[in-house]
Amino acid sequence: MRPYCLKAPAKINLYLEIVGDRPDGYHEVVMVLQSIDLTDEIELRPLRGHAIQLHCNHPQVPQDASNLAWKAAALMQQRYPDCGGVEIKIRKEIPVGAGLAGGSGNAAAVLVGLSLMWGLGLTHTELQEIGSALGSDVPFCITGGTALAVGRGEILTPLPDLDGLPVVVCKFRDLSVSTAWAYQSFRAHFKHSEAEIKELRGYSSQMLSAVAARDFGRIGRFLYNDLEKVVLPAHEPVAQLRSYLETQGALGAMMSGSGPTVFALCESVEQARAIEAATRQAFTHSSLEIWLTRLCVGGVQVVDG
Numbered sequence: 001m002r003p004y005c006l007k008a009p010a011k012i013n014l015y016l017e018i019v020g021d022r023p024d025g026y027h028e029v030v031m032v033l034q035s036i037d038l039t040d041e042i043e044l045r046p047l048r049g050h051a052i053q054l055h056c057n058h059p060q061v062p063q064d065a066s067n068l069a070w071k072a073a074a075l076m077q078q079r080y081p082d083c084g085g086v087e088i089k090i091r092k093e094i095p096v097g098a099g100l101a102g103g104s105g106n107a108a109a110v111l112v113g114l115s116l117m118w119g120l121g122l123t124h125t126e127l128q129e130i131g132s133a134l135g136s137d138v139p140f141c142i143t144g145g146t147a148l149a150v151g152r153g154e155i156l157t158p159l160p161d162l163d164g165l166p167v168v169v170c171k172f173r174d175l176s177v178s179t180a181w182a183y184q185s186f187r188a189h190f191k192h193s194e195a196e197i198k199e200l201r202g203y204s205s206q207m208l209s210a211v212a213a214r215d216f217g218r219i220g221r222f223l224y225n226d227l228e229k230v231v232l233p234a235h236e237p238v239a240q241l242r243s244y245l246e247t248q249g250a251l252g253a254m255m256s257g258s259g260p261t262v263f264a265l266c267e268s269v270e271q272a273r274a275i276e277a278a279t280r281q282a283f284t285h286s287s288l289e290i291w292l293t294r295l296c297v298g299g300v301q302v303v304d305g
């Protein structure tokens, strides 16, 4: 058994529609998910016995059994009790509580890595089945790229790759949003009428045809996120940032997932650089952090054996 080092990319939502409630307490969603080249690094080392140890360089990330990566390891041990223990080291680049699926990506990396380290040879589909018990975004994080996600987000259909498109990703360092709060709040205050559902059906098919055609202009115009309806009114700076990015000439700007991260899709690296510089200037007296990155293919990658 040898150690493994893996990279887990963050995701953004190009489309997030909450279709309705489900009997299991989750929401029925239609999402277009996209990996971006902003990654955490996860190192796995075999340990004797059944021990799980976890270290992370980010102060807001728990280092105990409440960490999603720890939960992934515990779930694998439950299924494969003879395989031993594991030490997990997480180097965070993805901001925490950001709507970028950082925790889900870490869990996905542990599933992929333990299958390799323990010589289990599990397929992506098998790992996605295991991962769906940990969180709705975990199955997507395993394969990444561009995908349509329905059900509670775990039923995936791959879409044509949109890799290479530059994206400016912005988050206030001192602001996090709880995903559970955002969904509960939406449930409490909003329910789409029949007419809205019909309109959104048209909207989601426009987005899917734009992705199929890799028509970046139309993708930018059809960005959509239901959770903006609850997060933007509750967090004025995020609403201001979103409005600001919309006026900068990008293909489109929107909040990712449950926020508070806001991103701008750009048509060129030059445009992305200009938007990054202008945004830094405009929000200079705030805790705004900005990453200039790009859409990418694939999910969890092994970087080193």
Ligand code: ATP
Binding pocket: 060, 061, 062, 066, 067, 068, 069, 090, 095, 096, 097, 098, 099, 100, 101, 102, 103, 104, 106, 107, 137, 177, 179, 257, 258, 259
């Ligand atoms: P999602 O988009 O999947 O809802 P998110 O990007 O909004 O996720 P995360 O960064 O995954 O949010 O973190 C949400 C909370 O989960 C944090 O407050 C953190 O304390 C906890 N957490 C548990 N495990 C991890 C992990 N491995 N990485 C980051 N946060 C974790």
